[in-house]
Amino acid sequence: MKVILEPLGGKYYGTRILVGDGLIEVWGCGKNQKPSARERKLWEPEEPEICDSHYETQGDYEIALAIIAALRPYDVSLGMTSNKQGVEKETSSESP
Numbered sequence: 463m464k465v466i467l468e469p470l471g472g473k474y475y476g477t478r479i480l481v482g483d484g485l486i487e488v489w490g491c492g493k494n495q496k497p498s499a500r501e502r503k504l505w506e507p508e509e510p511e512i513c514d515s516h517y518e519t520q521g522d523y524e525i526a527l528a529i530i531a532a533l534r535p536y537d538v539s540l541g542m543t544s545n546k547q548g549v550e551k552e553t554s555s556e557s558p
Contacts, residue, residue: 463481463482463533463537464481464537465481465530465534465537466479467479467527468480470504470518471504473516474501474516474517475489476488476489476522477489477522477523477525479526479529479530479533481533486526486529488522488526489522490515490519490522491521492519492521492523492524492525494519494521494524495519495520495521496520497518497520498519498520498522498523499520501519
């Protein structure tokens, strides 16, 4: 299963993580409600006046990164997976 953090673009409706054929959306979950560094880069050279909640917060971004870190051992697109001891090993395309 592939785990991908989608890039930001357009009006914000949650930080999106693609997980295989599924999707996880994080929105309004984090305590830090300041715009994320990723969001502020889109606003350069000038930061607009924030008038609604349609921007990625630093808290939501941090939660998304924690989800990705938790799923990373199962990301077969990296060619690695975890065994029961938590040690990474190379995956095989052959069925057991």
